[in-house]
Amino acid sequence: MSFIGKGLLALIWLMAVPAFAGALFLHKKKTATRIECLLTGYLFLFSLFELLTLPMIYFKAPLHILVICFGILAGGAAFAGAFLLIKDKRIRRPDIVGYLRGSSPFLWAALLVIAFQLAVVTVLAHFDADDAFYVAAGTTAVETDTIFEINAYTGIPYSSLPYRYVLSPFPIFLAVISQLCGGLHAAIMAHTVFPPIFLICVYCGVYQLSRKWFKDDRNAQAIFLFLTAMLCWFSAYSVYNAGNFQMVRLWQGKAVLAAFLLPLVFYLSSSVILEEQPRYSWLLLLMADISCCLLSSMGIILAPLMIGIFALLGLLRFKSPKRTLYALLCCIPSVVLGAIYLLLI
Numbered sequence: 001m002s003f004i005g006k007g008l009l010a011l012i013w014l015m016a017v018p019a020f021a022g023a024l025f026l027h028k029k030k031t032a033t034r035i036e037c038l039l040t041g042y043l044f045l046f047s048l049f050e051l052l053t054l055p056m057i058y059f060k061a062p063l064h065i066l067v068i069c070f071g072i073l074a075g076g077a078a079f080a081g082a083f084l085l086i087k088d089k090r091i092r093r094p095d096i097v098g099y100l101r102g103s104s105p106f107l108w109a110a111l112l113v114i115a116f117q118l119a120v121v122t123v124l125a126h127f128d129a130d131d132a133f134y135v136a137a138g139t140t141a142v143e144t145d146t147i148f149e150i151n152a153y154t155g156i157p158y159s160s161l162p163y164r165y166v167l168s169p170f171p172i173f174l175a176v177i178s179q180l181c182g183g184l185h186a187a188i189m190a191h192t193v194f195p196p197i198f199l200i201c202v203y204c205g206v207y208q209l210s211r212k213w214f215k216d217d218r219n220a221q222a223i224f225l226f227l228t229a230m231l232c233w234f235s236a237y238s239v240y241n242a243g244n245f246q247m248v249r250l251w252q253g254k255a256v257l258a259a260f261l262l263p264l265v266f267y268l269s270s271s272v273i274l275e276e277q278p279r280y281s282w283l284l285l286l287m288a289d290i291s292c293c294l295l296s297s298m299g300i301i302l303a304p305l306m307i308g309i310f311a312l313l314g315l316l317r318f319k320s321p322k323r324t325l326y327a328l329l330c331c332i333p334s335v336v337l338g339a340i341y342l343l344l345i
Contacts (some may be wrong), residue, residue, distance in 0.1 A: 003184075005182060006181050006182040006183070006184040007184075007193075009180065009181040009182050009184075010177075010181045010184060010189070010193045010197075013074075013177060013180050013181060014177065014193070014194075014197045015038070015197065015200075016078065017041070017045070017074055017075065017077075017078040018037075018038055018041025018042045018044070018045050018078075019034060019037050019038045019041055019081075020037070020041070020077075020078040020079070020081035020082045020085065021041040021044050021045065021074065021077035021078045021080075021081045022036070022037035022038060022039065022040035022042075022043075022044060022081065023037050023040075023041075023081035023082075023084045023085050023088075024044070024077055024080055024081045024084065025040050025043075025044065025281065025283065025284060025287075026040055026280075029279075029280070035204045035207060035208065036208070037081070038201065038204060039201065039204055039205060039208065039264060040284060041081075042201060042291070043264075043284060043287040043288050043291050044077065044287060045074055046173075046261075046287075046290070046291035046294045046295070047286075047287040047288075047290035047291050047294070048070065048073060048074065048077075049070060049169075049173050049176070049294060050169075050290050050291070050293055050294040051290065052066060052069055052070055052073075053066060053147065053169045053172055053173075053294075054167070054169070056147055057147050057161070057166060057169065060146075060147075060149060061147065062145045062146060062147075063141050063142065063144075063145045063146060063147055063172075063175060063176070063179070064145055064179075066147060066172070066176055067176050067179045067180060070176055070180075103218065103222065104218060104219040104222040104223070106219065106222035106223045106225075106226045107221075107222035107225070107226075109226050110222060110225040110226035110229050113226065113229040113230060113233060114199075114203055114229050117199060117229065117232075117233065117247065118199055118200070120247070121195035121196055121199055121247065121250060122195060122196045125191035125192060125195075126191075126248050126249060127191075128248070128249045128252070130249070130252060131190070131252075132153070133152055133165075133171075134170075134171050134174075134190075134251075134252050134253070135171070135174070135186060135187050135190050135191075135251075136153070137152040137165070137171035137172070137175075138171045138172065138174035138175040138178065138186040138189075138190065139152075139175070139185075139186045139187060140152045140155075141171070141172055141175040142175045142178060142179065142186055147169070147172055148161065148162060148166055148169065148172070161344065163341065163344035163345055164297060165297075166344070167293065167297065167300065167337050167340060167341055167344075168253060168293060168294055168295060168296050168297050168299065168300070169294065170252075170253030170256070170294055170295050170296070171253075173294065174186050174189060174190055174194070174251070177189060181193075189251075190251040191251060194250065194251035195250040195251055198251075198256055198259070198260055199246065199250060201260050202246060202250075202259050202260045202263075203225070203228075203229070205260060205263050205264045205267060206224075206225060206228050206263070207221070207225060208264075208267050209224075209263065209266075209267055210222075210225055212267065212270070212271065231243060232246050232247060232259075233247065235247065236248075242258040242259050242262075243259075245258045245259055246258070246259035253294070253295035253296045253299075254295065254296040254298060256295050257292060257295040257298060257299045257302075261288065261291055261292050261295060261299065261303075262292070262299075262302060262303070262306065264288060265285075265288045265292065265303055265306050265307065266306060268280060268284055268285050268288050269285065269306060269307055269310035269327075270310065272284070272285050272327075273285075273307075273310040273311060273313070273314040273323065273327050274310060274313060274314055274317065276318070282326050282329075282330060285307065285327070285330045286329075286330040286333070288303065288330075289303045289304065289307065289330050289331055289333050289334050290333045292334070293333055293334055293337050297341065299334075300334050300337050300338050300341065301334075301338065303331070303334055304331035304334040304335060304338075307327055307330055307331050308327070308328070308331060310327065311323075311324045311327035311328055312324075314327060
């Protein structure tokens, strides 16, 4: 298969599939946008992958079995979501021309900065020292048709499971997507394809926050989007902040967690727990918690911590033990994996 064909497959699996699959979880919502579908679709793909991969690691299943299972389930969800999009008119088609006509100059400035950032993360790949494990683990899985059985540093089989990574197998997600995209090399997928795709998701999440905080003020939404893009662009004063992770190594799970998933968990928690009439279903918050577990071991800690804080705020606001219980139930995957992590150490 040609490189262009593999690139088209990457767009299908990383943009079209999550955008269609996300519609399955929003069809009961009165109105939903395609951006919401894309974000929800990634929550579904990440949580599905985590739930499929962990038992396959335990039973030492080959990588190609995971590729087949994940491809069938994700593709099936996308087809079902596409059917709902055709049947159900509540998910609005974006009127991009109408939205941009007469829009704030800050919106055009934000789009220009974001477009420049997309070009930078696509063309000017940064080679990070952590790639010695993260990218190497993905390529090792592809070459050996295994899932965390071969040490990516030495090429020798593991004597015991790598406890730091085994519960957050995002490098295996890289391997599986590379295989679904016609065998596109995992290093190319990591350095060239993942960064712009996930950067789009980051700003989709930022846009959702702007709509929540500045509901009827499009100018304020544009200013917020522009300032966020500029703050991320000039965040190289430290190697530990979310903006630096976003612009420098967005193919790594911990970077996707910091730049994309944690802000999305913040948005969902405030929209579900702190709204009198929850804007989304509790299932999305549960999938967000599982998705954070996939990306990094830090996600196993930070996601329930954030949801728990919102649960406490919701209890103080609504005096509803039932709402708090639902929020805590969404943290169960993190609690279970955290306990397993402690046992593996």
